[in-house]
Amino acid sequence: MPGLPTRTTSPTRTTAERAMRPDKPRRYGPIGLALMAAAAGLWAAWTSGIDLATVLRGPETLLRILRMMLLPPDVSAAPAAFAGMIESLQIAWIGTLLGAAVSLPIGLLAAKNVGGRFSTTVARQVLNLLRSLPELVLAILFVSIIGLGPLAGALAIGLGSIGTLGKLTAEVVEGIDRGPIEAAEAVGASRVQVLRWGVLPQAMPEIIAFWLYRFEINVRASAILGLVGAGGIGGMLANYLSYRRYGSAGMAILIVIAVTIAIDAVSSRIRRRIIAGPQGSRTGPDPVPAADAL
Amino acid sequence: MTSDVAPRTARTRPQRPARSWKAPVGVLLFLAITWWAGSDRFGVGFSLPDLLANLERGQRIVSELADPRWQAWRSLIDPFIETLRIAILAALLGCSAALVAALGASRVSAPGLRSYLASKGVLNVVRAIPDLLYAMVFVAVFSIGPLAGIVALILFNIGVVGKLTSETVDGIDPGPVEAAQAAGAGHAQVVRTAIVPAVLPNYIAYSLYAFELNLRASLVVGFVGAGGIGQLLQVALSAFRYDVVALVVLFIFAVVFVVESFSIALRRRLV
Amino acid sequence: MIRFRDTTVVYPGDVRALDQVSLAISPGELVVVVGLSGAGKSTLIRTINGLVRPTSGRVEVDGREVGTATKRELRAIRADIGMIFQNFNLVKRTSVLNNVLMGRLHQVPGWRTVLGLYPADDVEAAMRSLERVEIVEKAYVRASNLSGGQQQRVGIARALAQEPKVILADEPVASLDPPTSHVVMRDLQRINRDLGITTIVNLHFLDLARAYGDRIIGLRDGRVVFDGPGSAADEQVFEDIYGRSLTADDVLEAKAEL
Known part of the structure; x- marks a missing residue:
């Protein structure tokens, strides 16, 4: 067993020039962040006026309600709930398509390597504004403008998707390889031709993957919009819950969960294939990036 | 003439590949x-x-929306403070639980196949339920008030942060993991020394993002009675006061904008 | 003492990475393993610390059988074997010191590593191994801020921090430029001489192999085709190992001139 390595055996440097051990640097950043989080948490818990007894009673009540919901779920509510969920899927589909169609040109304009300086700034601001509107608020507005029904939901989902989709489109386009654009310009292509043959072939797989990902998110969103009368399963659910028809609500929730998970599975498989190609691996991380995608 | 370009030794051109159906x-x-x-x-x-x-x-509504009722700003303060409490508590508790769930739900860091499948399944189910549905259920459990909002957003945060973090863990460089194993580290040690440091900056960024999402979602969950500024929105809407609606929405924009700029600056230093 | 007995490794898809290899490596030797990529060099090294298990045959380290060791036994065996990687395998987002402390994991109780509270003795050992590779001044720098050569020296320090009996180096200079390659090889040679740690290095370049290998083992298609002192390995021997005539790519210095 060799001994511990010791500094005296190092032959290549003299004592004078041997490096000194550095002092341990003090890093206040992470500690500060943790303290801030803890202080905020304590303040919030202290002033919330929530009493512990209510919290502790929670699990019991939750279990009771869950039992009423699931043991057994009200199977007679299944056909209506399923029809509602189908309507939610339709809302999500049309909404995503509308969002995708509008976001593509805006996103291209917002990309620095495609749009001009002025159009980039304007397009980005438009996208930022759209991104901060919650779908529910949009749905309320559309319901009051065009009346109750799934179309209001689809429009709300569409408008709500433009912001994130446009932003991600711009990011993807900005990240592409400049070479093919140069090559297209070198053969004398017009701006539109450069877009079509230099930019889109590189960016499209990612952009379509984002559309699909957004569709997954929109399925969740469309399942709740019914609450404000914008169609889909949400209105039914809200009614069941407020009239304490827990068995029917349980059935509807089960259908929401099952359909959402099924859609996620299919969609993430397609996304993976789009990004990696047919030969691409089936394992590995989901090719969905940026937290902002949500 | 195109024949000038063709090579001397003419080879048969390949057939155009049959298009897939x-x-x-x-x-x-x-x-x-x-x-x-x-x-x-x-x-x-x-x-x-x-x-x-x-x-x-819709013109009437739009014109009312374009003219927010600024003088009502005082009525925003108390609901907003409640929203802040909800968002903070939910983010702290939800994101802590999400880290554990995420480490279980990645094949790289899960201690075994069983806990991997369990964590992955739980995360999938938690994520499949929309935030508003959680709010409705917990309003039924805890009755109207901020507690329902907190619990709803905790679950929402577990879903979002858990998924993003577990995908980050899936994507880390396997080299350091192999190095730790080669040094004789046990599973927990591998996770702590080779995996957590690699994903920590992303995880913190996701948690900040979850806090932002909570502020935004407060409009939505409050709508069904789960406390905070969303309840104000609901009252204004049911009274058709679109000028107050505009004020509430603009206020939340401003808050989200401030928080977003802060967290972007922080994220840039982290990652 | 490391002993291979008829060791065979077959990967899925019927790829025979090692084919009936029998070898003995004595304590304190500096062995260089050469061969084309795919000849089984990495597999040979990884069977020694059990990152790859043999399909048949035995691998013994100091009388302990690696191939059939339980998880717990394997961790104990690995604790005595340091490993150095082609791509350094550092956790880039944490400090150099934390990376080197990874070498102490087997000694430190689990709860301490989870909290990041390493005992002072272990920090001392990590510091000393950083001093040995002359990079201690970077102890609190993020690993991502170091050059390739510096990162590889941190990798060596991490192996040294284990106070190992054996060091395995898998293509340690393949990602480095020629001058840095010599610095790293000299570090390895010095560690082998000064501390008497058995050192096994995978290399591709024959001039590096001849300059630093006391003993050279040539692998071709998973079989040992040469085993002898570095001085006996002339160009003819290398042509036999590579199964083709030598090219400029096989020599580090020639590559440097390109």
């Missing part, structure tokens, strides 16, 4: 679904002329 079928399927979902009879009833006609009706 999959692409046209996919396009047809896509069009069929779109027609079905958009049609008046089976779907949402999408028609552009009707839409334009309807939009005119």
Whole structure:
């Protein structure tokens, strides 16, 4: 067993020039962040006026309600709930398509390597504004403008998707390889031709993957919009819950969960294939990036 | 003349590869679904002329929205402080639980196949339920008030942060993991020394993002009675006071904007 | 003492990475393993610390059988074997010191590593191994801020921090430029001489192999085709190992001139 390595055996440097051990640097950043989080948490818990007894009673009540919901779920509510969920899927589909169609040109304009300086700034601001509107608020507005029904939901989902989709489109386009654009310009292509043959072939797989990902998110969103009368399963659910028809609500929730998970599975498989190609691996991380995608 | 370019030793040109049947079928399927979902009879009833006609009706609402009722700002303060409490507590508790769930739900860091499948399944189910549905259920459990909002957003945060973090863990460089194993580290040690440091900056960024999402979601969950500024929104809407609605929405924009700028600056230093 | 007895490794898809290899490596030797990529060099090294298990045959380290060791036994065996990687395998987002402390994991109780509270003795050992590779001044720098050569020296320090009996180096200079390659090889040679740690290095370049290998083992298609002192390995021997005539790519210095 060799001994511990010791500094005296190092032959290549003299004592004078041997490096000194550095002092341990003090890093206040992470500690500060943790303290801030803890202080905020304590303040919030202290002033919330929530009493512990209510919290502790929670699990019991939750279990009771869950039992009423699931043991057994009200199977007679299944056909209506399923029809509602189908309507939610339709809302999500049309909404995503509308969002995708509008976001593509805006996103291209917002990309620095495609749009001009002025159009980039304007397009980005438009996208930022759209991104901060919650779908529910949009749905309320559309319901009051065009009346109750799934179309209001689809429009709300569409408008709500433009912001994130446009932003991600711009990011993807900005990240592409400049070479093919140069090559297209070198053969004398017009701006539109450069877009079509230099930019889109590189960016499209990612952009379509984002559309699909957004569709997954929109399925969740469309399942709740019914609450404000914008169609889909949400209105039914809200009614069941407020009239304490827990068995029917349980059935509807089960259908929401099952359909959402099924859609996620299919969609993430397609996304993976789009990004990696047919030969691409089936394992590995989901090719969905940026937290902002949500 | 094109023949000038052709090589001397003429080889047979390859046949154009037979097109796969999959692409046209996919396009047809896509069009069929779109027609079905958009049609008046089976779907949402999408028609552009009707839409334009309807939009005119909305002018009154839009004009009211364009003129927010600024003098009502005092009524925002108390609900906003409640929203802040909800968002902070939910983010702290939800994101802590999400880290554990995420480490269990990645094949790289899970201690075994069983806990991997369990964590992954739990995360999938938690994520499949929309935030508003959580809010409705917990309003039924805890009755109206901020507690329902907190618990709803905790679950929402577990879903979002858990998924993003577990995908980050899936994508880390396997080299350091192998190095730790080669040094004789046990599973917990591998996770702590080779995996957590690699994903920590992302995890913190996701948690900040979850806090932002909570502020935004406060409009939504408050709507069903789960406390905070959303309850104010609901009251204004049911009274058709679109000028107050505009004020509330603009206020939340401003808050989200401030928090977002702060967290972008922080994220840049972290990652 | 490391002993291979008829060791065979077959990967899925019927790829025979090692084919009936029998070898003995004595304590304190500096062995260089050469061969084309795919000849089984990495597999040979990884069977020694059990990152790859043999399909048949035995691998013994100091009388302990690696191939059939339980998880717990394997961790104990690995604790005595340091490993150095082609791509350094550092956790880039944490400090150099934390990376080197990874070498102490087997000694430190689990709860301490989870909290990041390493005992002072272990920090001392980590510091001393950083001093040995002359990079201690970077102890609190993020690993991502170091050059390739510096990162590889941190990798060596991490192996040294284990106070190992054996060091395995898998293509340690393949990602480095020629001058840095010599610095790293000299570090390894010095550690082998000064501390008497058995050192096994995978290399591709024959001039590096001849300059630093006391003993050279040539692998071709998973079989040992040469085993002898570095001085006996002339160009003819390398042509036999590579199964083709030598090219400029096989020599580090020639590559440097390109």
